[in-house]
Amino acid sequence: xxxxxxxxxxxxxxxxxxxxxxxxxxxxxxxxxxxxxxxxxxxxxxxxxxxxxxxxxxxxxxxxxxxxxxxxxxxxxxxxxxxxxxxxxxxxxxxxxxxxxxxxxxxxxxxxxxxxxxxxxxxxxxxxxxxxxxxxxxxxxxxxxxxxxxxxxxxxxxxxxxxxxxxxxx
Amino acid sequence: xxxxxxxxxxxxxxxxxxxxxxxxxxxxxxxxxxxxxxxxxxxxxxxxxxxxxxxxxxxxxxxxxxxxxxxxxxxxxxxxxxxxxxxxxxxxxxxxxxxxxxxxxxxxxxxxxxxxxxxxxxxxxxxxxxxxxxxxxxxxxxxxxxxxxxxxxxxxxxxxxxxxxxxxxxxxxxxxxxxxxxxxxxxxxxxxxxxxxxxxx
Numbered sequence: 001x002x003x004x005x006x007x008x009x010x011x012x013x014x015x016x017x018x019x020x021x022x023x024x025x026x027x028x029x030x031x032x033x034x035x036x037x038x039x040x041x042x043x044x045x046x047x048x049x050x051x052x053x054x055x056x057x058x059x060x061x062x063x064x065x066x067x068x069x070x071x072x073x074x075x076x077x078x079x080x081x082x083x084x085x086x087x088x089x090x091x092x093x094x095x096x097x098x099x100x101x102x103x104x105x106x107x108x109x110x111x112x113x114x115x116x117x118x119x120x121x122x123x124x125x126x127x128x129x130x131x132x133x134x135x136x137x138x139x140x141x142x143x144x145x146x147x148x149x150x151x152x153x154x155x156x157x158x159x160x161x162x163x164x165x166x167x168x169x170x
Numbered sequence: 171x172x173x174x175x176x177x178x179x180x181x182x183x184x185x186x187x188x189x190x191x192x193x194x195x196x197x198x199x200x201x202x203x204x205x206x207x208x209x210x211x212x213x214x215x216x217x218x219x220x221x222x223x224x225x226x227x228x229x230x231x232x233x234x235x236x237x238x239x240x241x242x243x244x245x246x247x248x249x250x251x252x253x254x255x256x257x258x259x260x261x262x263x264x265x266x267x268x269x270x271x272x273x274x275x276x277x278x279x280x281x282x283x284x285x286x287x288x289x290x291x292x293x294x295x296x297x298x299x300x301x302x303x304x305x306x307x308x309x310x311x312x313x314x315x316x317x318x319x320x321x322x323x324x325x326x327x328x329x330x331x332x333x334x335x336x337x338x339x340x341x342x343x344x345x346x347x348x349x350x351x352x353x354x355x356x357x358x359x360x361x362x363x364x365x366x367x368x369x370x371x
Contacts, residue, residue, distance in 0.1 A: 014324070014352075042356050045363035049306050050325055050355075055203055056210030056219065063198045066227045067191070073228060 001029040006036065010043050179243035187234045194234075198227050201244070204326040205251050211310050211322055212255050213262075222258055226251045245332045252319055252336055259315070302362055309358040317351035324348050 006029050009022055018026060030037050059065070179200070185193035205226055210219040229250050237246070310318060316337055323333045334344040356363065 015327075042360075042363055043352075046352060046356050046359070049302075049359060049362065053211075053303060053306055053325075056206040056216070058202050058206045058223075059220065062202050062206075062220075062224070063195060066198050066202075066224050067195065069224055069228045070194075070231045073232065 001025050005029070006033075010040070013043065014047055177239065177242045180239035183230075183234065183237050183243050183246075184239060186231065187237055194231055197230070197243070197247075201247055202227075204328075205247070207326060208248070208251060208319070208322045209255055211307060212315075212318060213258065214311065218258065222254055223251075226254055229254065241335060242332060244328065245335045248323060248328065248332070248336045255319075256315065305359060305362060306355075309355050312358070313351050313354060317347045317354070320344055320347040321351040321355075 005025070009018065009026055009029075012018060012022065026040070030040060179197060182193040182197050186197065202223065206219065206223045209222050209226075210216055213219045213222065226247070230247060233250070310321070313321065316339075320333050320337060323336060324330075328336075330341055330344050333348075334341050337344060337347070339347075
């Protein structure tokens with residue numbers, strides 16, 4: 001007998017007293033493993049404590065009380081007015097209403113999202129249209145003449161000598 | 171859960187489903203003690219345990235229409251008992267001072283509780299017995315809920331398989347819960363285990 005079988009005997013002892021064969025196995029195991037004697041004794045002592053714990057007191061009229069409680073439940077159910085179709089509609093009317101509202105909201109969200117997207121695109125198109133005449137791209141012919149391109153951004157310089165002449169005392 | 175066609179209690183419950191009051195009474199008679207044992211050792215108040223045990227059977231009756239004999243009746247019953255007990259423990263945690271039902275509501279015309287006096291110890295033995303019993307109860311009540319339920323069902327000779335169904339865990343987890351519960355009890359009750367203070371009945 002090994003330790004696992006010893007554990008099995010402990011489990012069995014929790015369910016029922018050991019039979020003669022199991023007792024023999026146990027005695028042989030404990031003779032070979034005296035250090036396990038205390039563990040076995042503790043298990044048996046706990047078994048005894050738990051087994052001798054008295055039953056919880058149950059009143060002799062417990063069943064009668066349960067049956068009376070069942071009858072009270074049934075009477076209460078019978079007293080509760082059965083819902084007519086109008087009551088039923090009133091009771092359940094919030095459910096379809098909530099469902100419709102939820103579906104409507106769920107349907108409106110993509111609609112408004114799409115409207116917002118279209119509005120944004122329109123605004124972008126208008127902005128581009130406003131900017132495009134200002135930012136004209138130079139023609140190919142102009143680009144071929146580098147010198148002309150270079151001068152594009154330059155102002156003609158004033159003829160300072162001529163201005164000086166005009167400013168001479170009259 | 172495996173089908174339980176051979177369970178005589180399931181057959182009784184199917185009769186309850188068809189409105190058979192005698193079958194329901196038979197089930198209450200058979201299971202009132204184990205249900206009371208489990209509840210009374212899980213709740214600190216014996217009167218509340220009794221009220222809850224009644225509620226368990228009322229719930230069984232009310233749920234009879236939905237009952238299907240796929241598992242043993244006792245598994246179903248103890249699952250209801252555990253759920254109601256958990257609800258009560260949670261309620262107590264939220265509202266520690268309020269009883270389960272207000273006493274003396276004037277609606278009940280039931281006779282007062284009638285208990286049979288089962289004690290047959292001589293006065294000194296009764297004192298010793300009472301003290302030790304209180305220690306054991308206290309140690310059990312202090313266990314974590316799943317360990318306590320597993321141990322109490324095991325003490326009511328419910329099979330490991332059924333306990334694992336009630337607790338909704340594996341067979342090995344169930345055995346482990348019971349093992350841990352026993353280890354904790356052995357540690358807490360060590361002085362009493364060694365002295366053998368529990369008197370022979």
